[in-house]
Amino acid sequence: xxxxxxxVLTIALLGSFALAEGVTIKTVSTFAGTDAAADTYQQLLDxxxxxxxxxxxxxxxxxxxxxxxxxxxxxxxxxxxDILFYxxxxxxxxxxxxxxxxxxxxxxxxxxxxxxxNAAIAESDGKIYAIPVRAFWEGLFCNVDLFEKYNLELPTxxxxxxxxxxxxxxxxxxxxxVSFSDVPHYIVEFAILSSGTPEEHKARPAxxxxxxxxxxxxxxxxxxxxxxxxFAADANATTEAITxxxxxxxxxxxxxxxxxxxxxxxxxxxxxVVVMPFPTHAEDADPTAFIGGVSMGFYLTxxxxxxxxKRDAAVDLLRYLTTxxxxxxxxxxxxxxxxxxxxxxxxxxxxxMLSPFQDEMDQExxxxxxxxxxxxxxxxxxxxxxxxxxxxxxxxxxxK
Amino acid sequence: MLYRKKRPLLVFLLPSLLLxxxxxxxPFVENIVNSLFDIRGLAAARGEFLGxxxxxxxxxEDPVAMTSFFNSLKMMGLTLVFQVGLALMLALMVDSVxxxxxxxxxxxFFPIVISATAIGLMFNLFxxxxxxxxxxxxxxxxxxxxxxxxxxxxxxxxxxxxxxxYIGFYFVIILTGLAGIxxxxxxxxxxDGATGIKKIWYVTLPLISDVLITCVTLAVTGAIKVFDxxxxxxRNGAPNGLTHFLGTYMxxxxxxxxxxxxxxxxxxxxxxMGVAVAQLLNRVIARNSEAxx
Numbered sequence: 001x002x003x004x005x006x007x008v009l010t011i012a013l014l015g016s017f018a019l020a021e022g023v024t025i026k027t028v029s030t031f032a033g034t035d036a037a038a039d040t041y042q043q044l045l046d047x048x049x050x051x052x053x054x055x056x057x058x059x060x061x062x063x064x065x066x067x068x069x070x071x072x073x074x075x076x077x078x079x080x081x082d083i084l085f086y087x088x089x090x091x092x093x094x095x096x097x098x099x100x101x102x103x104x105x106x107x108x109x110x111x112x113x114x115x116x117x118n119a120a121i122a123e124s125d126g127k128i129y130a131i132p133v134r135a136f137w138e139g140l141f142c143n144v145d146l147f148e149k150y151n152l153e154l155p156t157x158x159x160x161x162x163x164x165x166x167x168x169x170x171x172x173x174x175x176x177x178v179s180f181s182d183v184p185h186y187i188v189e190f191a192i193l194s195s196g197t198p199e200e201h202k203a204r205p206a207x208x209x210x211x212x213x214x215x216x217x218x219x220x221x222x223x224x225x226x227x228x229x230x231f232a233a234d235a236n237a238t239t240e241a242i243t244x245x246x247x248x249x250x251x252x253x254x255x256x257x258x259x260x261x262x263x264x265x266x267x268x269x270x271x272x273v274v275v276m277p278f279p280t281h282a283e284d285a286d287p288t289a290f291i292g293g294v295s296m297g298f299y300l301t302x303x304x305x306x307x308x309x310k311r312d313a314a315v316d317l318l319r320y321l322t323t324x325x326x327x328x329x330x331x332x333x334x335x336x337x338x339x340x341x342x343x344x345x346x347x348x349x350x351x352x353m354l355s356p357f358q359d360e361m362d363q364e365x366x367x368x369x370x371x372x373x374x375x376x377x378x379x380x381x382x383x384x385x386x387x388x389x390x391x392x393x394x395x396x397x398x399x400k
Numbered sequence: 401m402l403y404r405k406k407r408p409l410l411v412f413l414l415p416s417l418l419l420x421x422x423x424x425x426x427p428f429v430e431n432i433v434n435s436l437f438d439i440r441g442l443a444a445a446r447g448e449f450l451g452x453x454x455x456x457x458x459x460x461e462d463p464v465a466m467t468s469f470f471n472s473l474k475m476m477g478l479t480l481v482f483q484v485g486l487a488l489m490l491a492l493m494v495d496s497v498x499x500x501x502x503x504x505x506x507x508x509f510f511p512i513v514i515s516a517t518a519i520g521l522m523f524n525l526f527x528x529x530x531x532x533x534x535x536x537x538x539x540x541x542x543x544x545x546x547x548x549x550x551x552x553x554x555x556x557x558x559x560x561x562x563x564x565x566y567i568g569f570y571f572v573i574i575l576t577g578l579a580g581i582x583x584x585x586x587x588x589x590x591x592d593g594a595t596g597i598k599k600i601w602y603v604t605l606p607l608i609s610d611v612l613i614t615c616v617t618l619a620v621t622g623a624i625k626v627f628d629x630x631x632x633x634x635r636n637g638a639p640n641g642l643t644h645f646l647g648t649y650m651x652x653x654x655x656x657x658x659x660x661x662x663x664x665x666x667x668x669x670x671x672x673m674g675v676a677v678a679q680l681l682n683r684v685i686a687r688n689s690e691a692x693x
Contacts, residue, residue: 069655069658091441179635181634232530233547234529238549240635362440366657368657375638
């Protein structure tokens with residue numbers, strides 16, 4: 001019996017050696033959880049592994065601050081993956097640039113690949129390190145059935161928006177779902193965009209400079225909306241999970257958010273929700289402008305590039321995921337109906353697409369000197385908006 | 401006699417000592433060093449040497465830090481009264497009950513086995529202004545809705561579930577202590593005329609003083625570190641940073657603002673406060689328990 005057991009163990013051991021041909025490529029991405037392409041991504045990895053005889057060790061997870069911190073920590077500890085799907089052209093990506101390979105360098109060594117070099121995500125040194133597969137957009141999500149119920153026009157201009165806010169408020173519907181303590185990101189960005197020209201939104205003031213007037217007016221607009229009754233009474237205290245659920249349940253009429261938010265809208269409501277630009281408050285603001293771009297892309301790490309055993313396989317997996325039908329499959333959204341058609345209209349009709357400037361800000365400055373003050377701006381306890389921006393700019397938010 | 405040879409004991413103790421050194425003491429020392437440098441971002445390299453600048457900022461320049469500091473101090477006092485105090489009262493009452501003691505044990509201990517996140521989410525739904533459970537109840541009674549997490553009431557609303565969750569934990573510890581008191585002592589006390597409050601004050605409490613010291617130390621040091629429930633109920637110290645505790649503010653600085661050096665500073669302050677308070681409590685309670693005896 002013991003001999004038989006030893007024989008089985010030996011065969012299993014030999015078998016495992018036989019299976020271990022090829023190399024193991026470590027991957028990390030956000031194609032996980034409720035992401036529309038989570039299953040597709042896993043299938044692509046499996047297919048590539050089967051076709052090449054290599055192995056893929058994937059550690060994908062839903063993106064949040066902890067995930068981002070984990071990625072940065074892995075890089076710092078020399079435990080980075082070989083292929084990474086991560087944020088591009090942000091304060092987050094700036095910290096890994098010396099450990100990833102510019103796409104131009106890969107194309108030079110492998111000219112046949114001709115990997116995409118998307119100038120929209122060129123980093124501050126002018127080089128492009130990531131290959132995006134999915135674009136994003138941000139806009140005003142509206143529950144159309146609520147607008148119809150109260151005979152309201154969709155908020156294509158500020159007057160209609162104000163009428164809608166007042167009517168919803170009078171009828172016990174929360175006009176805008178937002179949590180200022182948890183996720184103020186979208187509304188502050190749109191408030192600024194609505195209060196001035198796109199050029200002002202594109203400003204990146206350095207220490208000693210003043211912010212454009214629209215940045216001040218945008219913050220004042222938040223308090224104006226609060227006074228108008230645009231938010232739930234507990235908008236400064238509740239969480240984003242609760243406010244988003246209120247929108248999905250039809251208890252709130254509008255929400256400013258990104259394309260990822262649409263993934264969580266149930267299928268039966270796909271034709272009851274539309275996306276549109278946030279109405280403009282200032283006369284010189286562009287009513288068609290919206291926030292969008294490419295925020296994430298696939299990176300090849302320097303450690304994989306410099307490992308002769310892994311290099312070809314890692315480059316091949318990068319090509320496999322970022323070209324042809326595979327890239328299209330990964331770029332898909334998990335929603336349809338009027339959400340997608342209205343989003344396409346918003347994009348096609350836009351004169352300008354702007355990138356979210358807060359993503360380029362130093363996180364400490366953004367969190368401590370801006371976002372933490374937003375609830376007090378909203379309820380009117382902080383009125384020195386110029387002073388707040390002066391503190392933000394003095395800390396050099398775009399220069400680090 | 402059993403442990404005449406000490407060397408084998410050392411062999412068994414060494415691995416845990418090593419683990420503690422590597423995973424607790426070394427990171428703590430690193431943490432102290434980190435608090436003295438400017439570190440922008442998780443896993444970023446140490447930058448400019450700040451000396452005690454972060455500690456100065458905490459105690460004199462940062463109003464949110466002071467809010468979190470005093471909120472934690474208040475929490476310590478509240479745990480003494482509402483966690484250990486209530487647990488003691490409940491344990492004394494349940495100990496006197498002849499039937500159904502096991503039921504009470506289970507009922508009071510149950511919140512401990514529920515995850516803090518689940519309890520936090522549950523209370524989020526209770527406190528929600530539009531459609532929250534409490535406001536629905538008020539509506540049924542024909543009353544106006546209440547903003548439960550207003551600036552004035554948010555701290556209390558966050559503290560209530562935080563205190564409530566751990567009452568059962570101390571209840572069970574104290575009840576176990578009470579069960580260990582020999583019945584003969586109570587019988588003797590009864591013969592001497594000690595009943596009711598007198599029996600509790602002169603017999604029961606002195607005999608469970610060690611248990612109470614343990615409970616008080618655990619409760620108060622736990623209060624300094626409180627994080628999970630406030631973090632789920634009131635994100636980022638909502639509203640307006642008024643419900644930050646040292647634990648939540650440390651997390652906010654280290655992981656949201658990615659101000660690692662300042663987060664390290666707050667964690668060092670938490671540890672120092674914990675050690676100081678535990679020492680103080682041990683001395684005060686030990687002196688009082690001697691007097692009780």
